Amino acid sequence: MNWKQWLFGRRELTLALACVAVAVFFQFLSPYFLTADNLTTILRNSVELLLVSLGITFVLATAGIDIAVGGALGICAIFVGWSVQGGWPLAVVVLIGPLIGTGLGLVSATLIVQGKIPPIIATLGLFGVYRAAIFLLLGGSWISGLPDTLGPVVNTTIAGIPLTAIYILFFYFLGWVVIRWVPLGIAIRATGGNERAARLSGISIGGTKFFVYGFTGLLVGFAAFLYVARYRNVETSTGGLIALDAIVASVLGGTSVLGGKANLLGTMFGVLLVRLLQNGFVLIGVPSLWEQVITGALLIGVLILDAWAERRSPNYTRWLATR
Amino acid sequence: MRRKNRWSACFSAGLMLFTAGIGLAQSKPKVAFVPQIVGIPYFNAMEGGGKDAAEKFGVEFVYTGPTDTNPAEQLRIVNGLIDQGVSAVSLSVLDASSIDPVMKKAKEKGVKIFTSDSDAPKSEREVYVAQALDQDLGYTIIDELAKRIGEQGTIGIVSGEATATNLNTWIGFMQQRAKEKYPKITLLQPQFAGGTAQRAFQLATDLMTAHPDLKGLIAVASTTCPGVAQAIESAGKIGKVIGTGYGSPNTVRAYLKSGAFGFSVLWNPRDLGYLTVWVGKQLIDGKPFAESNTVPGLDQPVKYDAATKVLLLGPPTVFTKENVDQYKF
Numbered sequence: 001m002n003w004k005q006w007l008f009g010r011r012e013l014t015l016a017l018a019c020v021a022v023a024v025f026f027q028f029l030s031p032y033f034l035t036a037d038n039l040t041t042i043l044r045n046s047v048e049l050l051l052v053s054l055g056i057t058f059v060l061a062t063a064g065i066d067i068a069v070g071g072a073l074g075i076c077a078i079f080v081g082w083s084v085q086g087g088w089p090l091a092v093v094v095l096i097g098p099l100i101g102t103g104l105g106l107v108s109a110t111l112i113v114q115g116k117i118p119p120i121i122a123t124l125g126l127f128g129v130y131r132a133a134i135f136l137l138l139g140g141s142w143i144s145g146l147p148d149t150l151g152p153v154v155n156t157t158i159a160g161i162p163l164t165a166i167y168i169l170f171f172y173f174l175g176w177v178v179i180r181w182v183p184l185g186i187a188i189r190a191t192g193g194n195e196r197a198a199r200l201s202g203i204s205i206g207g208t209k210f211f212v213y214g215f216t217g218l219l220v221g222f223a224a225f226l227y228v229a230r231y232r233n234v235e236t237s238t239g240g241l242i243a244l245d246a247i248v249a250s251v252l253g254g255t256s257v258l259g260g261k262a263n264l265l266g267t268m269f270g271v272l273l274v275r276l277l278q279n280g281f282v283l284i285g286v287p288s289l290w291e292q293v294i295t296g297a298l299l300i301g302v303l304i305l306d307a308w309a310e311r312r313s314p315n316y317t318r319w320l321a322t323r
Numbered sequence: 324m325r326r327k328n329r330w331s332a333c334f335s336a337g338l339m340l341f342t343a344g345i346g347l348a349q350s351k352p353k354v355a356f357v358p359q360i361v362g363i364p365y366f367n368a369m370e371g372g373g374k375d376a377a378e379k380f381g382v383e384f385v386y387t388g389p390t391d392t393n394p395a396e397q398l399r400i401v402n403g404l405i406d407q408g409v410s411a412v413s414l415s416v417l418d419a420s421s422i423d424p425v426m427k428k429a430k431e432k433g434v435k436i437f438t439s440d441s442d443a444p445k446s447e448r449e450v451y452v453a454q455a456l457d458q459d460l461g462y463t464i465i466d467e468l469a470k471r472i473g474e475q476g477t478i479g480i481v482s483g484e485a486t487a488t489n490l491n492t493w494i495g496f497m498q499q500r501a502k503e504k505y506p507k508i509t510l511l512q513p514q515f516a517g518g519t520a521q522r523a524f525q526l527a528t529d530l531m532t533a534h535p536d537l538k539g540l541i542a543v544a545s546t547t548c549p550g551v552a553q554a555i556e557s558a559g560k561i562g563k564v565i566g567t568g569y570g571s572p573n574t575v576r577a578y579l580k581s582g583a584f585g586f587s588v589l590w591n592p593r594d595l596g597y598l599t600v601w602v603g604k605q606l607i608d609g610k611p612f613a614e615s616n617t618v619p620g621l622d623q624p625v626k627y628d629a630a631t632k633v634l635l636l637g638p639p640t641v642f643t644k645e646n647v648d649q650y651k652f
Contacts, residue, residue, distance in 0.1 A: 032532050032535070035532075037532065038532045041528050041532065045524075045525045045528070048521065132391075135391075139362050139363070141363060141364045141573065142549070142574065144549055144573065144574050145576055145578070230524075230557075231521060231524060231549065231550065231553050232549075232553065232577075233520050233549035233553065235518070235519065235520055235549065236518075237517075237518030237546060238519060238520070238521075239519070240517060240518055240519045240521075240522075241517075278525065278529075279525070279529050282514060282529035282533060283532060283533040284533075285512065285533065286512075287512050287513070287514060287515070288514045288515055288516075288526060289485055289515060
């Protein structure tokens with residue numbers, strides 16, 4: 001294994017380097033970029049997206065997709081908001097989001113597995129339904145000015161490590177164990193790689209899909225909880241198009257939309273890169289619209305490179321080895 | 324099919340009797356207002372104002388509208404009102420391009436039709452009841468902010484969608500005002516947050532990082548107000564950075580009280596609804612509008628521009644910590 005293989009064969013490493021390069025670039029243009037405060041801000045702003053992207057990575061690995069996560073996040077946030085307003089016990093407030101989220105995820109899975117509807121159509125339909133449901137539940141007004149009872153849950157640090165970072169690490173570790181060390185992980189990748197072959201080898205395709213959409217729902221529900229804890233507000237557009245950002249981050253991270261591959265560390269760095277760009281552009285005084293252009297271009301560029309590498313793949317490693 | 328027909332015949336006969344009954348019971352002229360959507364606080368406030376005015380001026384107020392912002396549904400409702408024989412009907416226009424047939428129909432039936440809150444300037448409407456001029460909204464926010472930061476410093480702008488015409492118009496007037504009247508104020512390029520509080524929060528935080536001497540942050544879209552205010556609170560910049568925006572009192576109340584928002588600018592939809600019904604009554608009575616009109620129950624005189632047929636509610640209302648509790652929308 002030479003250095004090129006080592007470097008470019010591992011997406012998370014390439015992305016980490018890209019993050020560093022982007023950071024150096026922005027630091028060059030704005031003295032406020034590489035400050036502890038700003039870096040903390042970037043990490044804090046990544047929390048919800050990190051959680052949702054983890055779920056999306058699992059879904060993509062089964063060759064599925066979930067567009068509905070934004071709508072589901074909004075619905076969960078409404079219930080979390082109400083429970084805070086109602087002054088319910090903390091345990092209920094923490095659990096209600098993940099519970100409803102998991103439920104909504106299972107609805108997606110039911111449509112996809114039992115209804116045999118392609119995931120993109122099923123979740124697109126649900127997204128519309130959820131959006132409308134948000135309007136109906138909120139009656140056009142927002143939940144705003146919530147009391148800061150959840151503040152400690154997001155702002156506490158333990159031995160200098162923010163509690164939110166611990167949540168993230170916990171869920172990613174859990175994801176890593178599942179995908180790497182548990183038969184379910186093999187089932188997930190096999191389902192995405194070749195569904196028919198997986199079925200013939202005795203893997204429960206339906207069960208696997210129920211797990212990934214349910215798990216995504218759980219993460220979305222928890223993200224909704226953190227959203228409400230931090231912004232103390234639930235607006236009708238909560239969640240918005242977070243699905244798209246999550247797909248971008250996952251694909252940048254080396255997870256294939258065609259299924260069969262999942263790269264959790266890559267997803268982490270993908271989210272970080274997206275947020276670094278969003279932050280840096282504001283800091284150097286460029287209208288934030290440009291950040292979308294860059295993210296889009298980056299995504300397309302990475303996919304073209306992937307396709308190129310794929311096409312050459314039988315000879316690719318040999319080609320690299322001869323260098 | 325036949326069965327269904329019979330039922331619908333029964334139903335429509337019943338409906339006719341019902342409406343006829345209402346018609347007999349009430350001899351007061353009816354003024355209707357059709358909002359863009361029912362069940363949201365903003366239009367609920369307009370409805371409340373309309374009811375007050377109806378009581379005061381001796382008319383019956385009819386308030387009905389679509390359950391989502393659907394232009395076709397809105398036109399259907401306006402059509403229905405004309406058929407029911409209201410004397411005047413007003414609407415907050417959803418689609419200015421498809422309104423002409425219904426305007427024509429109203430004229431033929433002798434029903435006064437006019438717009439309120441949202442206009443169709445090229446149509447045959449009798450008059451448009453405007454809440455506030457875009458120019459006033461843009462200027463007021465800069466003037467109020469300038470007063471509070473001593474007419475100098477850097478101000479950031481966080482808007483919603485980059486495509487929203489009204490928001491961009493307001494930003495244009497802000498920039499114009501700052502340039503003409505406050506040379507020592509620098510307005511930063513507007514940043515666009517789309518619709519979520521999360522992104523507004525992110526942008527506001529980043530603007531404060533990029534400009535440690537930032538004096539003010541303007542949340543242009545009402546959806547960006549909570550995010551911007553939260554960002555000021557989280558950054559511990561209350562008092563150093565003054566937040567403001569076009570947010571309704573219910574949206575910004577908590578932030579005005581915490582100090583993250585110094586003030587908020589909007590019109591009072593209750594007064595707008597009140598004025599709308601008064602206008603309906605004037606039109607029914609065939610009374611012309613003067614250049615300046617005194618409306619019983621409203622504090623300020625209402626200006627009328629005969630060339631554009633626009634009645635203006637007045638300057639925008641500035642909501643502060645002190646007065647915000649008087650408003651419930």
